[in-house]
Amino acid sequence: EDKFPRGLILQDAVVATREVSHQPDGPWPVELENGKTAGALEIQWRFLEAAGKYLQGRDAEIDWLLESWSFVLDSFATNPNALIGGVDWITKRWLLEKFAEAESLSWDDPWLLSLDLEYHNIDPSRGLFFQVKAGKRITDWNQSVRIKNASYRPPANSRAAGRSQAVAWFRDSELPYVINWDSIASGPQDILVMSDPFSTYTSEVSAFLRR
Template sequence: RLPFNHWVERLVPFLVTRQLYAGAGKVGTELNDDRSFSGLQLAQRSDFIKTVLSIETMTQRPIINTRDEPHATQDKYRRLHLILGDANMSPYATALKIGTTRLVLTLIGEDKLEQPLVLENPVDDIKAISRDHTGAITLRRTNGKMITSLEIQELYLDAAGKNLSGQCKEWDWIIREWARTLDELKHSPDMLSDRIDWAIKKDIFTRFTESEGVGWDDPWVKSLDLEYHNLDPERGLYRGLEQAGGVY
């Protein structure tokens, strides 16, 4: 078996940057030291991540939870408990979130990733990335070099393409859509507004604030943010888009 730290070093940078396509979007912030922020974040849970590793789920929320409580044959399977992910409305975003994570875990388990890309401040980075819609924010590695959040995702994608392509149709779909999404984020981010939750919200809320002449800190916008996730087909904002054919 590979040591636990081997998994952590190689998984954390992926999880920190996964919100570029897996974030469900969030208006504003609850952080007391960042009350001036009133726009749209990529992810809902990034503000609440306090540490890299912890068994806690209510206070010291971690990037990777260390709870060792198997729910399958312990000799064959290990538990990976992640609480940093959002509850997506978009099935596409959910598929990409779970699928890319599956591929990265396969790469780590087969030791197919090169020297780990260790970030100096992953907890701070996850919050900073959530406030950047471009993937261009630079993060410091422990070796002193800088890298963008998008470049990190591209490195994982490249490894998946080289090592896992052609093994099954599902994996090929994930790799293809992962590449498509990162490319559109870099070159034409508006094209994400039919299938990535935070981008859908950005498109809708931007048009709403402009037409109504209100700011992003207006309670009306925060109310729409909540209604986006309403599962009632008669009231839910995403459900309405789904019925109208406005989302993937």
């Protein structure tokens, strides 16, 4: 705990996130608990410096993460378009801006709304994200973190394992169900709450499905 940068606790994380999301071009100031104001990128740099101080050189994966983190922060300040294909909102904004400009569309045009939806289509043959040609740096980055098995094998050390177990079971059943990030429900009163993101809940899910 003493390794974290001091004086960077946000006054209200939800409000700060919303305000930053409404400023696509920066400068992203946020209110701190101590009454001061700091830039969102400044806070990120402070955390990156602390992470590098204590974690640099531990292993190749951590070094790659630290270097990529630095690349993203530097690109935000100097050349955001270098992140096209790597940072989602920058990619989508660039794509929609280019299309709106080419077709002389206003931002409330229904055509742009349909493109917004198709951008998130996870089918590689239809999703617009997959059609974006990123630079070599981002392409190498994407390829290094994309694991084919991840599309059908969840992380084994989180509640995603329990959710996946439930999805597979309900897919072959005729029971109504709702699966959220932190809960599984079947029927109006039968619900399993999974509040700990780092627990697999596989045994709890098995018991829940046997009811």
